[in-house]
Amino acid sequence: MIRAALILFLALATVSPLWSQSDLKKLSGSEVTAFDSKLKSRSQATETLIADFRQEKSMEMLKNKMVSKGVFKYKREDKIAFLYSQPMVYHMIINGQKLRILSNGKNQIIDLKNNPVMREVRSLIAASFLGNLSQVGTTYKISYFDNKSGVVVVVVPQSKQLSSVITRITINFKGSNAEIERLKIEEGSGSVTEYIFTNQRINTDLTDEDFRIN
Amino acid sequence: MRISGLISSILLVVSLAGCSPLLKEGIWLQNTPFAAGNVPYVYDTIPSTRIFDFTLVFKKSEVTGIVIIKTEGAGERRIVMTSVFGMTFLDFELKGENIKINYCIEQLNRERVILLLKKDFEILFKPDHSKITRYLYSSPDRLDALEQGNGITKTLMKFTNYNNKWPETIQIEHPYLRLSLLLKKTEYDPESI
Numbered sequence: 001m002i003r004a005a006l007i008l009f010l011a012l013a014t015v016s017p018l019w020s021q022s023d024l025k026k027l028s029g030s031e032v033t034a035f036d037s038k039l040k041s042r043s044q045a046t047e048t049l050i051a052d053f054r055q056e057k058s059m060e061m062l063k064n065k066m067v068s069k070g071v072f073k074y075k076r077e078d079k080i081a082f083l084y085s086q087p088m089v090y091h092m093i094i095n096g097q098k099l100r101i102l103s104n105g106k107n108q109i110i111d112l113k114n115n116p117v118m119r120e121v122r123s124l125i126a127a128s129f130l131g132n133l134s135q136v137g138t139t140y141k142i143s144y145f146d147n148k149s150g151v152v153v154v155v156v157p158q159s160k161q162l163s164s165v166i167t168r169i170t171i172n173f174k175g176s177n178a179e180i181e182r183l184k185i186e187e188g189s190g191s192v193t194e195y196i197f198t199n200q201r202i203n204t205d206l207t208d209e210d211f212r213i214n
Numbered sequence: 215m216r217i218s219g220l221i222s223s224i225l226l227v228v229s230l231a232g233c234s235p236l237l238k239e240g241i242w243l244q245n246t247p248f249a250a251g252n253v254p255y256v257y258d259t260i261p262s263t264r265i266f267d268f269t270l271v272f273k274k275s276e277v278t279g280i281v282i283i284k285t286e287g288a289g290e291r292r293i294v295m296t297s298v299f300g301m302t303f304l305d306f307e308l309k310g311e312n313i314k315i316n317y318c319i320e321q322l323n324r325e326r327v328i329l330l331l332k333k334d335f336e337i338l339f340k341p342d343h344s345k346i347t348r349y350l351y352s353s354p355d356r357l358d359a360l361e362q363g364n365g366i367t368k369t370l371m372k373f374t375n376y377n378n379k380w381p382e383t384i385q386i387e388h389p390y391l392r393l394s395l396l397l398k399k400t401e402y403d404p405e406s407i
Contacts, residue, residue, distance in 0.1 A: 193300030
């Protein structure tokens with residue numbers, strides 16, 4: 001009996017992602033416009049945002065996900081920071097065209113002009129927070145879906161260079177206020193990295209100093 | 215006469231440089247039974263998954279990330295290098311002398327780079343795989359360093375912070391290429407993944 005229940009549970013666990021995928025309903029043109037306007041009004045009211053994040057990396061060769069945690073900071077319109085605290089301290093700060101990485105107590109500054117992948121990730125995150133996803137251009141195919149609890153935006157890079165690294169980005173927005181809940185990046189390698197944002201606070205005391213590069 | 219004298223001097227210097235140990239501490243053991251195949255291993259051969267933080271330095275550029283090494287069977291391993299942010303740089307499998315690339319970002323996808331990394335990991339997994347390797351021991355069952363080759367791809371490896379038979383810090387250097395790879399035991403819990 002227990003064995004049968006376990007098999008049923010495993011079968012459901014395997015099938016549920018497919019089921020939830022098919023549960024997505026494509027938004028109509030007017031629904032997309034309404035969502036865009038909701039996203040825009042939220043972004044216009046958001047000068048800064050701070051949230052806890054949990055990063056989960058899934059790889060075919062690993063039994064479980066690799067989990068790391070930290071604090072995410074955003075300041076309009078091009079300042080983003082992922083400050084990892086678990087399992088190690090690692091800071092990734094993007095300010096305009098510059099990326100600063102703090103690892104093992106050492107600082108490294110990278111020009112995003114030379115890093116097209118990180119530049120695109122920066123643009124997409126910023127566009128999500130700025131509410132102008134529709135204007136990221138023809139470099140992406142963007143589709144909007146309703147998943148009952150909110151809106152799911154699926155972004156597929158069209159350029160060959162980017163799509164060999166990132167095959168798809170899925171952003172989950174909360175229905176009530178267009179708050180970003182999850183960001184999932186599917187890679188050309190087959191790995192999937194998901195960022196889950198919780199405890200979000202907007203317009204707190206974030207200054208440019210929090211995103212200092214030099 | 216002067217030219218032949220110069221050549222002789224160069225040959226003497228080169229041959230002396232080739233014999234002299236580069237490490238100042240410990241004793242270089244050459245032509246010992248160890249070099250004939252009884253070199254202690256520095257990496258476990260039992261099927262397992264181990265994770266290290268890595269720092270790859272080339273000249274003044276530095277890349278940091280995580281390397282996951284899965285030992286699947288005798289001489290079979292899968293190695294994945296990713297960034298902390300999540301992006302995979304390189305995913306390859308070693309089986310005997312063969313390498314299979316599962317994924318590689320365009321910037322890293324150069325035959326020389328891949329073959330150099332292949333050789334580095336082959337030495338790490340089987341330190342006695344070449345007779346031209348020299349070893350440094352602090353005790354007969356513990357390898358502190360090894361050195362292979364004298365040319366442009368000369369390789370120097372240092373093994374420190376031993377814990378339960380295996381080093382937790384591995385420094386791989388190619389001094390003439392100004393390229394180094396540091397592997398350090400990660401804070402990720404290997405049991406949880």
